[in-house]
Each structure stands twice: as structure tokens, then as C-alpha cells.
């Protein structure tokens with residue numbers, strides 16, 4: 001099998017993000033949640049995610065938002081975050097390999113864990 005290259009530039013990030021969200025859209029658990037929320041704003045979302053990953057992986061100031069708030073009210077729990085990570089890791093492992101690729105998977109896993117933790121926290125009436 002040919003050796004896969006590492007994620008190295010914006011083109012790689014676009015490929016990673018586009019393929020990941022193509023797979024997410026086809027997924028019966030996650031697809032409807034994204035489609036309901038984004039409707040005709042998919043291209044805007046993808047552009048935002050190119051910037052987000054550039055900032056995370058290459059330290060480029062392309063994204064300056066707050067990642068968590070848009071997730072706070074979504075109808076999701078640990079099952080959804082586990083699926084998100086499963087699709088992310090499978091997608092990325094088919095296309096890339098190397099240090100930055102491992103960094104991307106680690107950062108995504110940490111954020112999924114943190115988002116889920118915060119959602120559970122805010123769902124508890126005592127913490128609202």
C-alpha cells in the first residue's frame with residue numbers, strides 16, 4: 001500500500017473537511033442533525049471549518065469564533081459524539097498519516113469529550 005502523506009497545507013485541510021462532512025451528511029444518526037440546523041448554509045459551514053482547522057493545526061489566524069456555543073442546544077449525547085469521532089478518524093486515516101494527522105485526531109477527540117461534558121453539565125437543571 002502506498003504511504004499516505006501528512007496534512008500539510010490548506011488544500012489538504014479542504015479535502016479532509018469536505019470528505020468528512022460528505023460522510024457525516026450520509027450518516028443516519030448525524031446527517032439529519034446537521035441538515036436540520038444548516039439547511040442552505042452548508043458552504044458557509046465548510047468555509048468556517050477550513051479556517052478552524054487551519055488555526056488548530058497550522059496556528060494561522062483564520063478562525064476567531066467560539067466553537068462550543070452553537071452545540072449547546074443541539075439534540076446530541078455521547079452516542080452522537082462517539083459517531084462523530086468514529087467518522088472523523090476513519091475519514092482521515094484513509095487519506096493521511098503522520099504527526100499533524102495524529103494531532104488532528106487528538107484535538108478532535110479532546111474537543112468532542114469536552115463538548116459532551118459541557119452539554120451534560122448544562123442539561124442538569126441545577127447548573128442552568
Ligand code: HEM
Pocket residue numbers: 030033034037038045048052065066067068070071074076080081084107108111112115
Ligand atoms: C455530535 C457531534 C457534533 C454535531 C452534531 C455538530 C454539529 C454542528 C453544527 C450543526 C454546527 C453549525 C452551527 C450553526 O452554524 O448553526 C457546528 C459548528 C461547528 N462545529 Fe460542530 N458538531 C459536532 C461536533 C463537533 C466537534 C467534535 C468539533 C471540534 C472538533 C466541532 C467543531 C465545530 C466548529 C468549530 C463549528 C463552528 C462554530 C462557529 O460557528 O464558530 N463540532 N457543529
